[in-house]
Amino acid sequence: xxxxxxxxxxxxxxxxxxxxxxxxxxxxxxxxxxxxxxxxxxxxxxxxxxxxxxxxxxxxxxxxxxxxxxxxxxxxxxxxxxxxxxxxxxxxxxxxxxxxxxxxxxxxxxxxxxxxxxxxxxxxxxxxxxxxxxxxxxxxxxxxxxxxxxxxxxxxxxxxxxxxxxxxxxxxxxxxxxxxxxxxxxxxxxxxxxxxxxxxxxxxxxxxxxxxxxxxxxxxxxxxxxxxxxxxxxxxxxxxxxxxxxxxxxxxxxxxxxxxxxxxxxxxxxxxxxxxxxxxxxxxxxxxxxxxxxxxxxxxxxxxxxxxxxxxxxxxxxxxxxxxxxxxxxxxxxxxxxxxxxxxxxxxxxxxxxxxxxxxxxxxxxxxxxxxxxxxxxxxxxxxxxxxxxxxxxxxxxxxxxxxxxxxxxxxxxxxxxxxxxxxxxxxxxxxxxxxxxxxxxxxxxxxxxxxxxxxxxxxxxxxxxxxxxxxxxxxxxxxxxxxxxxxxxxxxxxxxxxxxxxxxxxxxxxxxxxxxxxxxxxxxxxxxxxxxxxxxxxxxxxxxx
Numbered sequence: 277x278x279x280x281x282x283x284x285x286x287x288x289x290x291x292x293x294x295x296x297x298x299x300x301x302x303x304x305x306x307x308x309x310x311x312x313x314x315x316x317x318x319x320x321x322x323x324x325x326x327x328x329x330x331x332x333x334x335x336x337x338x339x340x341x342x343x344x345x346x347x348x349x350x351x352x353x354x355x356x357x358x359x360x361x362x363x364x365x366x367x368x369x370x371x372x373x374x375x376x377x378x379x380x381x382x383x384x385x386x387x388x389x390x391x392x393x394x395x396x397x398x399x400x401x402x403x404x405x406x407x408x409x410x411x412x413x414x415x416x417x418x419x420x421x422x423x424x425x426x427x428x429x430x431x432x433x434x435x436x437x438x439x440x441x442x443x444x445x446x447x448x449x450x451x452x453x454x455x456x457x458x459x460x461x462x463x464x465x466x467x468x469x470x471x472x473x474x475x476x477x478x479x480x481x482x483x484x485x486x487x488x489x490x491x492x493x494x495x496x497x498x499x500x501x502x503x504x505x506x507x508x509x510x511x512x513x514x515x516x517x518x519x520x521x522x523x524x525x526x527x528x529x530x531x532x533x534x535x536x537x538x539x540x541x542x543x544x545x546x547x548x549x550x551x552x553x554x555x556x557x558x559x560x561x562x563x564x565x566x567x568x569x570x571x572x573x574x575x576x577x578x579x580x581x582x583x584x585x586x587x588x589x590x591x592x593x594x595x596x597x598x599x600x601x602x603x604x605x606x607x608x609x610x611x612x613x614x615x616x617x618x619x620x621x622x623x624x625x626x627x628x629x630x631x632x633x634x635x636x637x638x639x640x641x642x643x644x645x646x647x648x649x650x651x652x653x654x655x656x657x658x659x660x661x662x663x664x665x666x667x668x669x670x671x672x673x674x675x676x677x678x679x680x681x682x683x684x685x686x687x688x689x690x691x692x693x694x695x696x697x698x699x700x701x702x703x704x705x706x707x708x709x710x711x712x713x714x715x716x717x718x719x720x721x722x723x724x725x726x727x728x729x730x731x732x733x734x735x736x737x738x739x740x741x742x743x744x745x746x747x748x749x750x751x752x753x754x755x756x757x758x759x760x761x762x763x764x765x766x767x768x769x770x771x772x773x774x775x776x777x778x779x780x781x782x783x784x785x786x787x788x789x790x791x792x793x794x795x796x797x798x799x800x801x802x803x804x805x806x807x808x809x810x811x812x813x814x815x816x817x818x819x820x821x822x
Contacts, residue, residue: 300343300377308337308344315347324354342371346378349385356621358388369398376406380415390618390653392423403435410439410446418449423656424611426456444470448479460489476503478516482705485520491527492520500524515544519705526703531803538703545705546714553712553721560673560725564732566632567676573683574644580651580682582658584665584764587672588690589726590710591700593746596775597690598667600757603775604766608664610657615666616674619649619681631677638680647681663766670709672726675733679740686764689730692746694723694815699801699808720814750798 301309311334318327331347338344345368352361365382372378383398396419402412417432433450440446451466464487470480481500485492492500503509504517518541525534584601588594602609620631623646627634638646657664671678678685691697698720701713712722734741742763749756757772801808 304334304338304341304343308334308341311337312343312347319347319350324351327351340367342368342375342378345371346381350381353381353385353388356388357625358385361385362389374405376402376409376412379405380409380411383415387419392419392656396420399432403432407435408439410436410443413439414446414449417453421449421453421456424609426453429453430457442473444474444477444479448483451483455487460487463487464490471499475499476506476509476513476517478503478510478513478520481520482516485523486704492524497521497524497528511544511548515541515548516705517541518544519703522703526800526803529803531805532807535804535807541705542702542714546711546718549708549711549714551711551715551718553718556712557721557725560729563632563673563676564729566635567736568732569636571635571676571680572638572640572643573680574647575640576644576683578684579644579647581684581686581765582663583651583654583682583685584663585671585675585678585685585687586665586667586690587675587687587730588667588669589692589697589701589723590669590706590713591704592669592690592692592697593744593749594667594669594690596746596749597688597744597760598665600760600772600775601665601764601766603771604663604761604769605771606661606663606766607764608657608661610654610664610666612668613654613666614668615650615653616668616671616678619646619653620674620677622649635677635680643680646677650681663764672729672733675729675741679733679737687733687741688760688763689734689741689743690746691743693799693801694727695801695808695812696799698723698811698815699804702811716808716811717814720811720817723815724817 301312304312311330315327315330315334318324318330327347328351331344331351334341334344335348345364349361349365349368352358352364362382362385365378365385368378369375369382379398379402383395383402386392386398387395396416399412399416399419402409403416406412413432413436417429417436420426420429420432430450430453433446433453436446437443437450447466447470451463451470454460454463454466464484467480467484470477471484474480481503484496485500500517500521504514504521509517518537522534522537522541525531525537584607586594586598598609598611601607623642624631624634627637654664654666672689675687678687698716701710701719702716704710704713706713712718730741730743734743742760744756744760754773758768761768761772
C-alpha cells in the first residue's frame with residue numbers, strides 16, 4: 277500500500293522501486309514472513325481489517341522486526357493515530373535507515389502529527405536513496421503543493437511524471453501544480469499529452485476545459501463529443517468528460533445543451549459520492565445548540581489576532597478576497613488549510629469523545645491550548661509576514677470552536693448571490709469533501725444551512741464577523757477593500773487594488789480568474805432561465821411548484 281501514491285488507487289508505481297519481498301522479511305520466521313506477505317497483499321487491495329489480523333499475528337512472533345514495526349505504524353496511521361504510529365516508524369527507520377518505503381511511511385506519520393518539514397525531509401531522503409521510487413516523489417510533490425510551495429513541488433512532480441509517464445493521476449497533479457503557478461500554457465500541454473496517450477481520459481478533458489484562459493476549440497469539441505459517444509467509456513471518464521462538455525457548450529452560449537451535459541456529469545458524481553442533506557442539517561442543529569448555550573473561551577482575548585479566517589461556500593469569492601489580502605505586505609495567503617479540523621480531531625482523540633460532545637467540559641485553559649496548537653501548526657505561514665489567512669470554506673461549521681480557541685481572530689464571511697454561487701458549484705467537478713454540490717436540491721439545502729449558521733454566529737458575536745459581498749466588491753472595489761482591511765486591522769495599501777499582480781500560488785478553481793483584473797461579467801445563472809427553477813425553489817426551501 278505504501279508503495280503507491282497515497283491519494284489514488286489507480287496509480288501504478290514502478291516495479292523496481294522497492295526491495296524485493298524476501299528482502300523485506302529477512303530475519304523473520306517462515307510463518308511470520310508468510311503473515312507479513314499476506315498482510316502486504318491485503319493493504320494493496322484495501323482489506324485493512326484482514327491486514328490488521330495478519331499483522332497482529334506477525335507482531336506476536338517478532339514485535340521488533342522493522343517490517344512488522346512499519347506495518348503496525350501503517351495501520352495506526354490509517355486510523356488517524358499518527359502520534360502512536362510515529363514512534364513505531366521511527367524505530368523501523370533506525371533499523372532500516374536506507375529503506376525508502378519505511379521513510380515514505382515515516383514521512384506520512386510526521387505529516388500527520390504536524391511536523392511538515394520533517395515529513396518533507398523524509399520524502400526527499402527516500403527519493404535520494406531510491407531515485408526510481410515513485411511514491412516518494414509523488415507524495416513530496418503533492419504535499420508541497422498543498423502547503424503552497426508549488427515551485428518546490430514541480431521538480432518532484434517532474435521526476436514522478438518521468439517515472440510514470442502513463443500515470444494519469446501523476447500527470448493531472450503535475451498540471452494542476454503548473455496552474456497554481458499561473459503556467460497555464462504548460463498545463464494545457466500536459467493535458468493535451470494525456471489526451472494524446474488516451475483519448476478517453478476524462479480528467480484531462482476536464483482539466484483542459486476548466487482553464488479559464490482558453491475555451492476548447494472546435495476540433496477539440498468534436499473530439500470530446502466523439503469520446504462521450506463511446507459505448508464502453510468508463511464511468512469516471514464519462515463523468516469528467518461531461519463536465520468538460522458542459523463548459524465547452526456554455527462557452528458557445530449553447531445553454532440548454534450545457535445544462536444537459538452538466539446534469540449528466542452530476543448524476544454520475546452524485547451516485548459515486550452520495551450526500552445526506554438531512555443528516556448534515558441535523559448536525560448543524562446540534563452544533564448550533566451546543567454553542568448556543570454558555571461555554572468557555574481562551575482567556576487570552578487577543579489570541580489568534582494574526583489570523584484571518586475566510587469562510588464561504590465554494591465559488592463565492594473567497595479566493596478573490598484572499599488574493600486581495602495576500603497582496604498586502606503584512607499578510608501571507610495560506611489557502612485552504614486543514615488545521616482547524618486536525619486540532620479538533622486531536623482533542624477528540626485525547627478525550628475519547630467526538631467533537632462537539634466535549635465542548636461543555638472544555639475549560640478556558642483547554643481552549644487556549646487548542647488555539648496555541650493551531651498557531652503552532654500554522655506558524656510556517658507567518659515566517660515572512662506577521663499575518664496569515666485560512667480560507668478553508670467549510671470552517672463556517674466550526675466557527676464556535678474557532679471563536680473559543682482563537683478569540684482574537686478575524687472572520688470574513690465571503691458571500692455571493694446564492695443562485696450564482698450554487699450554479700457555479702454545480703458546474704464544478706470538485707475533489708472529495710464537496711459532495712453536496714452534485715444535486716440542485718442538495719445545494720439549496722446546504723446553502724440554507726450555511727446561511728442560518730452564519731446568521732447565528734454573527735448575532736452571537738456582533739462585530740467579530742464581516743460579511744464580504746462579492747457583488748459589492750465588484751461594484752466599488754476601493755471602498756470595499758478599504759473596509760475589509762480596516763476590519764482586519766490592516767492599514768490600507770495600494771497593492772491590494774492590484775491584487776492580480778500578486779506573485780503567489782493559488783490552489784483553487786479560481787486560479788486563473790484572480791490573476792486578472794476584476795471582471796463585471798461573472799454572472800451566469802440568468803442564461804439558464806427556467807432550467808434553474810428547481811435550484812431557485814431549493815434555495816427558498818419550497819417545492820418547485822410551491
